[in-house]
Amino acid sequence: MIQFGTDGWRAIIADTFTFGNVRLVSQAVANWVNTNPTGANQPEVVIGYDTRFLSDRFAAETARVLAANDIIVWLTRTDAPTPAISYNVKRKGAAAGVVITASHNPPRYNGFKVKSANGGSASSKQCAAIERELVSIDGDHKVHLMDYDDAVEREIIRRFDPAWLYYEHLMTMVDVDVISEGEMAVVADAMWGSGRGAFNSILSRTRCHVTSIRDVLNPGFGGIHPEPMLRYLNELVATVQRLQADVGLATDGDADRIGAIDGQGNFIDAHHIFALTLRHLVENKGQRGDVVKTVSTTLMIDALAEKHGLKLHETPVGFNHIADLMLTNDVLIGGEESGGISVRGHIPEGDGILMGLLLLEVIAQARAPLHEVVADLQATYGPAHYARIDSHLAHKVPKAEMVRILSESAPASIGGESVIQVDTLDGVKLYLADKSWLLIRPSGTEPTLRIYAEAHTPERVKLLLETGTEMGQRATARPVS
Numbered sequence: 001m002i003q004f005g006t007d008g009w010r011a012i013i014a015d016t017f018t019f020g021n022v023r024l025v026s027q028a029v030a031n032w033v034n035t036n037p038t039g040a041n042q043p044e045v046v047i048g049y050d051t052r053f054l055s056d057r058f059a060a061e062t063a064r065v066l067a068a069n070d071i072i073v074w075l076t077r078t079d080a081p082t083p084a085i086s087y088n089v090k091r092k093g094a095a096a097g098v099v100i101t102a103s104h105n106p107p108r109y110n111g112f113k114v115k116s117a118n119g120g121s122a123s124s125k126q127c128a129a130i131e132r133e134l135v136s137i138d139g140d141h142k143v144h145l146m147d148y149d150d151a152v153e154r155e156i157i158r159r160f161d162p163a164w165l166y167y168e169h170l171m172t173m174v175d176v177d178v179i180s181e182g183e184m185a186v187v188a189d190a191m192w193g194s195g196r197g198a199f200n201s202i203l204s205r206t207r208c209h210v211t212s213i214r215d216v217l218n219p220g221f222g223g224i225h226p227e228p229m230l231r232y233l234n235e236l237v238a239t240v241q242r243l244q245a246d247v248g249l250a251t252d253g254d255a256d257r258i259g260a261i262d263g264q265g266n267f268i269d270a271h272h273i274f275a276l277t278l279r280h281l282v283e284n285k286g287q288r289g290d291v292v293k294t295v296s297t298t299l300m301i302d303a304l305a306e307k308h309g310l311k312l313h314e315t316p317v318g319f320n321h322i323a324d325l326m327l328t329n330d331v332l333i334g335g336e337e338s339g340g341i342s343v344r345g346h347i348p349e350g351d352g353i354l355m356g357l358l359l360l361e362v363i364a365q366a367r368a369p370l371h372e373v374v375a376d377l378q379a380t381y382g383p384a385h386y387a388r389i390d391s392h393l394a395h396k397v398p399k400a401e402m403v404r405i406l407s408e409s410a411p412a413s414i415g416g417e418s419v420i421q422v423d424t425l426d427g428v429k430l431y432l433a434d435k436s437w438l439l440i441r442p443s444g445t446e447p448t449l450r451i452y453a454e455a456h457t458p459e460r461v462k463l464l465l466e467t468g469t470e471m472g473q474r475a476t477a478r479p480v481s
Helices: 019-034 055-068 082-092 124-136 148-153 163-173 176-182 198-203 234-243 270-284 300-307 319-328 352-366 370-381 399-408 458-477
Strands: 009-012 044-049 072-076 096-100 109-115 157-160 185-189 209-213 247-251 258-262 290-294 312-315 331-335 341-343 385-392 417-423 428-432 437-442 448-455
Touching: 019 055, 019 096, 019 109, 019 124, 044 055, 044 082, 055 072, 055 096, 055 109, 055 148, 055 157, 072 082, 082 096, 082 109, 082 163, 082 352, 109 124, 148 157, 163 198, 163 352, 176 352, 185 198, 185 234, 198 209, 198 352, 209 234, 234 247, 234 258, 247 352, 258 270, 258 352, 258 370, 270 300, 270 331, 270 341, 270 352, 270 370, 290 300, 290 319, 300 312, 300 370, 312 319, 319 331, 319 341, 341 352, 352 370, 385 458, 399 428, 399 437, 399 458, 437 458, 448 458
Parallel strands: 044 072, 044 096, 072 157, 185 209, 185 247, 290 312, 290 331
Antiparallel strands: 009 109, 096 109, 247 258, 331 341, 385 448, 417 428, 428 437, 437 448
8 A cells, every 4th residue: 555656655645644644654764764774873763844734743743753763853843945954964964854844746645755874765676675675564563652741851862953954055055145136036936835935034145125925834825736837827927927036936845846927927837947057057057068958958958068068967757866967976066847857066956945945046146037037948948838737547558568559659750740750768758850758657656647738839839738648649549569
């Protein structure tokens, strides 16, 4: 019933995500930590949580299990951004971290993210080791549990505030003086998540004016998915326009993703934020290094890397793949289309708050409105239009088989443009002669295709998405070999 993905375990609250199962997973983590010594006499683990229903209670239960296994636990006093927890794991030299969060998923979900000692997500090898420990636990009688008050009194569980160490670090990652000189009116949208209050706290010592929305505790997220996509940002658009603000910044449920709204009410997606930041780091700050992007990310990144002679790495979807390269290469910036982006000198994990601050630095440095900065990026490295849809299939086809069928049946051309390359790094990606592309990624768990497209016009994007949908439907109509 409990299966780890690339970033831990997620499930529906009260269905599979129960106190009993959280204790089981916590015991597996404790076993893993204690069988992989870090050199410390007594290992330490940092635990944090988001604003979801019962997240604080699930975090406390996790702390009780780890404490009973002779592990010192640093438990946050209140909800906190996942990047803040991750940074504190690294800063404290902890063996691992746990964040009770389902990130951008719907409110009925919760999750158990495991962080490695470097602050990034636990590797697939580490998750596999935890899963093996989980299989070896036979019921609650093998789960150790300590009284919470006793653990606090004995200082095995230590409550702390992760925010300020993290905020101070972020202020070394951006030029606060440049941001302050911009004197921008900013609307910060926490989307009811654990990023609430972050931009206010950091920018309170600048001449920027911050207005916060959706920043109170609301475990139902106001009936939306806490994901910074345009369909969920109507309130942010309206507030930016009503206040005539310069920019709106939206972070997802645990603040590791970013989206933005310009002063005209236009949505600025992660592709543009990634490209604008890369351009700023190289052209304005004179920085160099490798660039990492996932297979579903804009070709504007390719164009920027080529112009400036930067080595470009393309990975499957998932920030864990980016993190692996950030740990082994001199990576300047890495990011994915979903909004997870990070830069050199930070933890190997997506950080919506850091990227929001860097976007403010981009705007202030340019001394121009965000829509003009984006227009200049498009004129130089575009035009690039992008969209993604999910196509539900009549029945599930194994992922590997679906990729084989799609690649073998790839068309020679789409809308009069030749398909010049078929790539199967993650799903099936068709590169066209006009530098547009279509990516079809089968879900590994449900009968759904994730279909992505980028082209020079919205009309071409629509055609590519329709083609991808048709390819998927034809593939499921064929008998599986």
